[in-house]
Amino acid sequence: MKFPTILVAFILATSSVLTAQKKEVSLEEIWSGTFREERLQSLQSLNNGEEYVVLNRDRNTGNTSIDVYSYKTGKKTRTLVNSEDLEEIGSFQAFKFSGNEDKILLSTEVEPIYRRSSREFFYVYDVNSKKLSKLGDEKIQEASFSPDASKVAYVFENNIYIHDLKNGETEQVTKDGEINTIINGITDWVYEEEFSFVKAFAWNPTGEKIAYLKFDESEVPEFSMDLFGKNLYPTQHVFKYPKAGESNSKVSLHMYDIESGSSQEIDLGDKYDMASANSEIETEGFGDFYIPRIKWTADPMLLSVQVLNRHQNNLDLIFVDAEDNEAELIMTETDKAYVDITDNLTFLEDNSFIWTSEKDGYNHIYHFDDDGELLDQITSGEWEVTNYYGYDPKADRIYYQSTENGSVNRDVYSIKPNGKSKKRLTERDGINSADFSADYTYFINSFTNVNTPHVYTLHRAKDGKQVREILNNNKLLEKVEGYDFSPKELSTINVNGNELNMWMIKPTDFDPNKEYPLLMYQYSGPGSQSVSNSYFGTNDYWYQLLANKGYIIACVDGRGTGFKGADFKKVTYQELGKYEVEDQISAAQKLGDRDYIDSDRIGIWGWSYGGFMSSNAILKGNDTFSMAIAVAPVTSWRFYDTVYTERYMRTPQENPSGYDENSPLNHVEKLKGDYLLIHGGGDDNVHVQNTMRMVEELVQANKQFDWAIYPDRNHGIYGGNTRLHLYNMMTDFILEKL
CATH class of the missing domain: 2.140.10.30 (Dipeptidylpeptidase IV, N-terminal domain)
Incomplete structure (x- = not known):
């Protein structure tokens, strides 16, 4: 009788040792890149459709090269240019081909301006002669070859110039x-x-x-x-x-x-x-x-x-x-x-064109003749086309990505321009995206789901058949095995008459008979999506850290988010911050009704639009949320730019109540819980003015709160140890207040 008891005790002891061997993640590991996924380097298909090029960098020497690879084998076939062979430059950061690929623009000393813009020195490399020539002595913008590569147009100090590569002369256009x-x-x-x-x-x-x-x-x-x-x-x-x-x-x-x-x-x-x-x-x-x-x-x-x-x-x-x-x-x-x-407008040989539209309530693909008359609605159904990849005239097929397999998933399809003969080209449930070769012979499929970091595979475009695996993240999965991580659970929750997508992360030792504090994350901007069938992002590792400390973390995509039809997305029109906030409050209340969640300890956090949301949530939902963190929040849409804001709100002159009734600035007197406000002082997008005005309103209402400004940091609040410091601050705040 004693032997089985000893055996059970041994098994339990062994199990405890194995559990103890699982590591808890640290913020230092997260922000030092310990869990960084291997990604396929940015590649560009060559005109022949059989090869692609990749910009490679030698970490030891700093040299850069444009190398050519075979789609079919993945093997390197040749090098087009290596900075080691160029006396004028030590390396280059980017490149652009001419139309027939016999010349290449090389970018050096790239100087970022805003999110997408930059100034840089450009050099023209002749692939055949292997000669390199500098394009002017100043940093310029957006250099672009003429179709025959005899000239280059660019912008310098807000004027357009054309440089003739044959005679070396430069003409000022404006x-x-x-x-x-x-x-x-x-x-x-x-x-x-x-x-x-x-x-x-x-x-x-x-x-x-x-x-x-x-x-x-x-x-x-x-x-x-x-x-x-x-x-x-x-x-x-x-x-x-x-x-x-x-x-x-x-x-x-x-x-x-x-x-x-x-x-x-x-x-x-x-x-x-x-x-x-x-x-x-x-x-x-x-x-x-x-x-x-x-x-x-x-x-x-x-x-x-x-x-x-x-x-x-x-x-x-x-x-x-x-x-x-x-x-x-x-x-x-x-x-x-x-x-x-969008960038989906595509012209066919007869100048008829492909267009995407939400005119039937969902985003779909249409074919019009050159006079703008509708020829065919190519796709239809209660699902969304999420990416249009292009048209192959030889196969007479259109390639696209959609949510036909559920709004949290993506698959790649092909279809005839008349809407017939549709083929699903991807097989695994999750997020599939495609990068096609120039002649649509192949596509590289990027796949991920909640259990699988990105896997890159090569497929035939005609039938989706896999040719080979290019890259996987099995080493990351092996590394993650050593940590005490919980799965990200996908589900839905019924809120305000809508089935909303949700994910949840629970502690690894979750006990349904215990009560846990809940931290909600959301973004909720128009057309966005935070709940998808995809692997961990950087914040998810932070959520694992919090789960290890006894928190449940959840995210709900409420009304106004994307990929569930135009009506679901556009219900927030002229009322940003109303229905989205109502859904977060209601979702928190429903989750708080669950036996394993402590309804008195529910917090919420978000960044940018999410900071706007979390601020409103703790104010309008002050009996539901006991804590909120707002990073780089919009606090009044009156402070934000015309194009984004007026798209969803019209102008303040036309819609003053929509702007003011949902502005956190006008609800500060409702603050009951703990509130942390964070902003970058050099944010050119959501100006720190938003936070300063919020601070003043809270002070005048005599409301106590915590806040921090990161000097000179932009909307991303990056640089050196800045992100690590930021997440240490937020972690300490959550552990103390929630």
Whole structure:
């Protein structure tokens, strides 16, 4: 009788030793890159479709090279250029091919400006002669080869230049460029941030014309930031930033003729006559408008222009004939709320085009003829097309990514332009994305789910069959095995009449008979997604640390988030911070009703839009949340930029109640719990003004709170030990207050 007892005791003891051997994660490990995933380096398909190039760096020597690899075998076939062989430069940070790939632009000494923009030195490398030549003696922006690679256009100090590679001469296209006044060929701050592009000029396919945008930002109010640095006196960064309801840049479209050396402004029609624009925001939103995209069509003398009214609920597709500079309205997309801008417009050989739209309530693919008449709705159903990859004319197939397998998943599909013969090209449930070769023979599939860090595999585009595995993260999985980690559980929760996606992480020794404090994370910005079938991000390792200390962490994607149809996403229109906050409060209450969650110890945190949300949650939900952390929060949409804010809120002049009733500034008297407010002092996106105003309102309401400013740090609050310090602060706050 004693032997079984001893055996059980031995097993229990062994189990305890094994459990004890599991390590607890530390913040130092998280932010030193211990759990960094191996990612496939950024690659670019060559025109032949059989090979791709990768920018490689030798960590020992610092040399960089552009190396060519075979899609089929993955083996390196040759090197196009190695900085070791170049006397003029030690290394380069980026590259761009000419159209026929016989010349390469090499970027060196890249100097970031804002999120996407930079200045850099460019060199032209001739692949055949192996000669290198520097493109000017100054740092320039957005250098771009002409179609025949005989010239390079670029922007320097807000003016466009063309450098002739044959004779070495440089021609100045525009001469009125001036910092904080006139910009030619690149975008202003708000276009770069919200329309996601910098280069605002485009060669036509024959190299005879350059279409470009001009921004007159002379009437846009200036914003200034003090940067303290390490010198005796701080400096001041001054730039144009149009806040909601204020003056935008006046944008105009111009056509430059290479042969005559002259430019002409394009008349887009009476509806877009800037002469009618004034400081008052017009009711219909016209007069003051945006040009978020220009793109040459399959006809080398026909330019497509997307023009968006200020309310962003009317998008016109206009064709401009570059021979006579006449504009013609081809198609109009309207929406009761707003129209999203994408890069999906694709022209086929006959100049018919592919377009994506939410017109039937879900984002789908449409085919129009060159007159803007609908030929086919290619995809349909109560699911979303989440990425359009392109059209292969040889196979006559369109490739796309969608949520057909559930809103937390992504799969890659192909389909005929008539909407028939659809094929699912990926097999595993999770997040699948594709990078196609130039001729659509192959695609590289990136796959992840909650249990699997990224795996990269090569597939045939015609049927999705896997050719080979390129890269996996099995070493990371082996490393993670040594830690006391819990799974990320995906589920749904019924809140305010909607089934909302949710994930939850519990302590490894979770006991349903015990009560645990709950920390909720969310972002909730329009069209966003925080709950998906994907592997851990950096914050998830932090959540594991907190789970090890006895916390449950959860995230719920409420109304206003994406990939569940237009109505679900756009319900927050003109009311940012209302329905999203209601859903977070209700979700917290429902979770608090569970036996294993202590309803008196529920906290919430978020960054940027999430900071706006967490601030509102602890104020409007002061009987539900006992603690909140807000990092870089918007505290009033009156402080944020025109393009983003007015897309969802219209202007403060038109919708004052929408701005003010959901602003945390106007609810500070409701604060009961513990509140930590954090911001970067050099944030050019969500200005520290937001936090300073919040601080003042809390002080005047005599509400106690904690706050921290990271000097000169931008919206990401990075640099040196900054992130480690930030997460130590937040961890200590949670352990003490929740």
